[in-house]
Structure formats: C-alpha cells, structure tokens
Amino acid sequence: MASNDTNYEALADQIKSILKDPESATAKIGNEATRRRLVEGGRKLSVALETNRETLRRIGYAHLQLPFALVGVESKLFATLAAEPRPFKITEISEKTGIHLNLLKRLLRYYEVTEVIAQIDDDTYQATNITRALSNDDHANSLRWTRRITAHGALNLPDWLEKIEYKDPVGILPTAWSSTLNIADKHPYAWLANNPWALELAQAHMRVQREGRPLFFDALNFEERFAQNTDSETILFVDIGGSTGPQSRELRKRFPNLKGRVLLQDRPEVVAQAKEELKTVGIEAEVHDIFTPQTVKGARTYYLRNIFHAWGDPTCKQILVNAKAGLTEDSVLLIDEIVLPERDATAQGAQHDVEVMICVGGIERTRDQWEKLLNSAGLQLREVINYDTDFEDSVVIAGL
Numbered sequence: 001m002a003s004n005d006t007n008y009e010a011l012a013d014q015i016k017s018i019l020k021d022p023e024s025a026t027a028k029i030g031n032e033a034t035r036r037r038l039v040e041g042g043r044k045l046s047v048a049l050e051t052n053r054e055t056l057r058r059i060g061y062a063h064l065q066l067p068f069a070l071v072g073v074e075s076k077l078f079a080t081l082a083a084e085p086r087p088f089k090i091t092e093i094s095e096k097t098g099i100h101l102n103l104l105k106r107l108l109r110y111y112e113v114t115e116v117i118a119q120i121d122d123d124t125y126q127a128t129n130i131t132r133a134l135s136n137d138d139h140a141n142s143l144r145w146t147r148r149i150t151a152h153g154a155l156n157l158p159d160w161l162e163k164i165e166y167k168d169p170v171g172i173l174p175t176a177w178s179s180t181l182n183i184a185d186k187h188p189y190a191w192l193a194n195n196p197w198a199l200e201l202a203q204a205h206m207r208v209q210r211e212g213r214p215l216f217f218d219a220l221n222f223e224e225r226f227a228q229n230t231d232s233e234t235i236l237f238v239d240i241g242g243s244t245g246p247q248s249r250e251l252r253k254r255f256p257n258l259k260g261r262v263l264l265q266d267r268p269e270v271v272a273q274a275k276e277e278l279k280t281v282g283i284e285a286e287v288h289d290i291f292t293p294q295t296v297k298g299a300r301t302y303y304l305r306n307i308f309h310a311w312g313d314p315t316c317k318q319i320l321v322n323a324k325a326g327l328t329e330d331s332v333l334l335i336d337e338i339v340l341p342e343r344d345a346t347a348q349g350a351q352h353d354v355e356v357m358i359c360v361g362g363i364e365r366t367r368d369q370w371e372k373l374l375n376s377a378g379l380q381l382r383e384v385i386n387y388d389t390d391f392e393d394s395v396v397i398a399g400l
C-alpha cells in the first residue's frame with residue numbers, strides 16, 4: 001500500500017490494541033527481525049511526527065530518566081513490583097519500600113507516563129517488562145556506572161569540545177569524562193585500576209552490554225578455518241588482553257576435541273587472578289604487555305577483542321606492530337570490534353562510538369579506517385565478517 005493510502009486511524013487503532021497487552025504481542029511476533037523492525041519503526045515514526053514543542057520536551061526531559069530509574073532501583077520499588085506477577089495497591093508498596101505515600105504517588109505517576117510501570121486502576125500498579133529489566137542487579141550496576149561515570153562526561157561534552165576547539169578528540173587527555181575527575185593527563189584506565197568500586201561497575205556495564213549478543217564463533221567456524229592438521233603443540237589461539245578468558249573458554253567449550261594450545265595474555269594482576277582456574281579448562285595464561293613485541297611465534301590465530309577501540313591510531317599502530325612480531329605467513333590476526341558502516345549505522349554502534357570518545361578518548365572504526373590502520377602497521381586486511389547487525393560487531397581478519 002502506498003503511504004498516501006495509509007489509513008492512519010486504523011493504524012492508530014492497531015497500535016492501541018497492541019499496547020493493551022504488549023507482552024502477548026511480543027510472544028506473538030515470535031521473530032526477532034520483525035520485533036526489531038517494529039521497535040525501530042515505532043521509534044522513528046514517533047520522532048518523525050513530532051511538533052517543535054514535542055521535540056524540546058523529548059530532549060529537554062531525557063535527563064530525568066536515568067536518576068528516576070536509579071530512585072526506583074535503590075528504593076527497591078522496582079524489585080518489589082517485579083517480585084510477583086500481580087497488581088499492588090499503593091499502600092502495600094509504601095509498606096514494603098518505606099517510601100512515603102505522597103512521594104510514592106508522584107513517583108508512580110512519573111514511572112507510568114514513562115512506561116516504566118503499568119497503572120491498572122486508581123492507586124494500583126503492576127510491573128512491566130521495563131520494571132523487570134530494571135530490577136536485575138547487574139542491570140542496576142550498569143545504570144550506576146552510567147550515572148557515576150558516563151553521565152558526568154556527557155554533560156561536560158559541550159564545554160570540553162569547545163575547549164579542545166572541536167579537534168579530532170581521539171587520544172586527547174583528559175577526556176570529557178576524566179576532566180571531571182581532576183586526574184590531569186593520567187589515562188582513565190589508571191584511575192579505574194585505583195578505584196575498585198568503579199572497576200566493578202565498569203565490568204557489570206560490559207557484562208550487560210554483552211548479554212545475549214552473538215559471538216564471532218557463531219559466524220565463523222574456527223575449527224574449519226584455523227584448526228586443520230594440528231597436533232598438541234600447535235598454538236591455536238592467543239587471546240591477547242583476554243581478561244579472565246571468556247572467549248578462550250568459549251573456544252574450548254565449543255570445540256572440546258581440538259588438538260592444540262590456547263594461550264591467554266594480559267596484565268600481571270589479571271593473570272594472577274585467572275591463571276589457576278584457566279588451567280583447569282585447558283587454557284595457559286601468561287603475562288604479556290601489548291606494548292612490547294609478541295613473544296609467542298607462529299600461532300594460528302592472535303585474537304584481540306575490544307582492545308583497539310580505547311586508543312587512537314598511533315597507539316593502535318604500536319599494538320599492531322608488536323602483535324605482528326609473532327605472525328608467520330600461516331598466522332592471522334582476529335580483531336573483534338565494531339566496524340561501523342559508512343551510512344545507516346545502528347543506534348547501538350553510533351552510541352558506543354561516542355561512549356568510548358567521552359570516557360577514554362577512543363573510537364569505533366569504519367572498514368576504511370581499519371584498513372588504513374592495518375596498512376600503517378604493514379598488515380593486510382583480508383576479510384571483515386559482521387556477526388551482530390544490532391551492535392555492528394565484526395571480526396576483522398588480517399595477516400602479513
């Protein structure tokens with residue numbers, strides 16, 4: 001049907017009927033691609049139809065969402081409602097949470113108009129999918145991270161960009177965020193290492209971001225591509241900056257019969273934390289600094305996930321040249337990062353790019369930017385495999 005023929009009244013009625021019971025609509029849609037088309041279409045339509053006044057209200061009140069979400073989290077209001085699939089009277093919620101009735105009524109009104117909870121009747125409320133999402137502890141820590149870290153940097157961004165005269169912000173220290181901390185030119189990672197509470201929130205934030213997302217193993221058969229004709233001495237996978245080893249473990253789990261060694265390299269404190277446990281699942285862990293030449297020679301693959309997006313090109317080139325010292329003609333680098341398209345980027349990919357800019361002065365790169373960077377280190381880009389169309393996660397395969 002051409003858009004001129006759209007029956008807007010009927011469309012509005014259909015939307016209203018979906019919104020009467022969104023949870024059963026979610027179940028009926030059944031297909032993730034369709035669900036995403038509806039979510040994106042609905043969001044874009046809502047913005048496209050806005051009047052000026054509505055635009056100002058949407059942007060001008062956006063800052064309320066995060067602190068109010070945290071009020072609901074810290075007061076246990078969301079956890080209380082999400083604990084049972086039934087409506088609650090306001091008096092019962094007040095008793096369970098200790099929030100004064102007058103305040104509670106105002107909070108619940110705000111949460112209802114921002115779709116965080118459902119109002120069933122006068123003074124009667126029930127959890128929705130949003131309330132349940134916000135009552136998960138890891139999700140709460142991700143919001144706490146955003147409040148304590150990213151939000152400060154984001155609010156400082158206009159002043160910071162003006163101060164650096166709108167130059168390319170990649171690699172400039174202090175970043176929009178770290179300039180709110182008074183740590184001068186120290187890299188924000190150094191501040192994080194000295195603030196365990198913030199490191200814990202950062203790790204929760206990263207866990208939440210990864211939740212339910214595909215892995216590169218889903219798009220690339222590691223065994224077929226890189227593990228043919230191996231023996232117990234073959235070095236299959238060097239997980240550089242591998243942290244506590246989520247990807248090395250996944251490799252061992254998916255291909256339990258692979259012949260060959262899996263090595264993880266990281267900073268001393270990380271290796272000390274993970275080494276013994278990794279050994280029990282067939283992974284060797286060793287200390288290696290990415291700013292020194294690779295000491296493991298001739299592995300089939302050298303894998304780096306989420307390392308490069310924190311650094312500007314000169315630093316990335318250093319890391320690549322150092323990694324290259326291990327490569328032979330039969331080795332490849334597997335760089336697991338976002339690869340942004342030239343147009344029609346997803347919101348997730350674009351948001352992630354500005355998040356790393358604000359926090360660590362980093363950048364998510366396009367294919368062209370990856371190719372130039374690899375070439376500058378004397379490496380060739382061989383293939384880019386996108387394995388998550390939502391986040392633009394991809395594996396960049398490079399070699400000598």
Ligand SMILES: C[S@@+](CC[C@H](N)C(=O)[O-])C[C@H]1O[C@@H](n2cnc3c(N)ncnc32)[C@H](O)[C@@H]1O
Binds near residue numbers: 240242246266304305
């Ligand atoms: C964002 S995390 C990514 C972890 C892991 N690759 C993943 O995707 O789950 C960055 C990792 O790089 C490590 N790292 C930072 N600086 C390093 C260095 N100079 N040498 C080795 N590893 C380093 C950190 O300890 C951390 O584990």
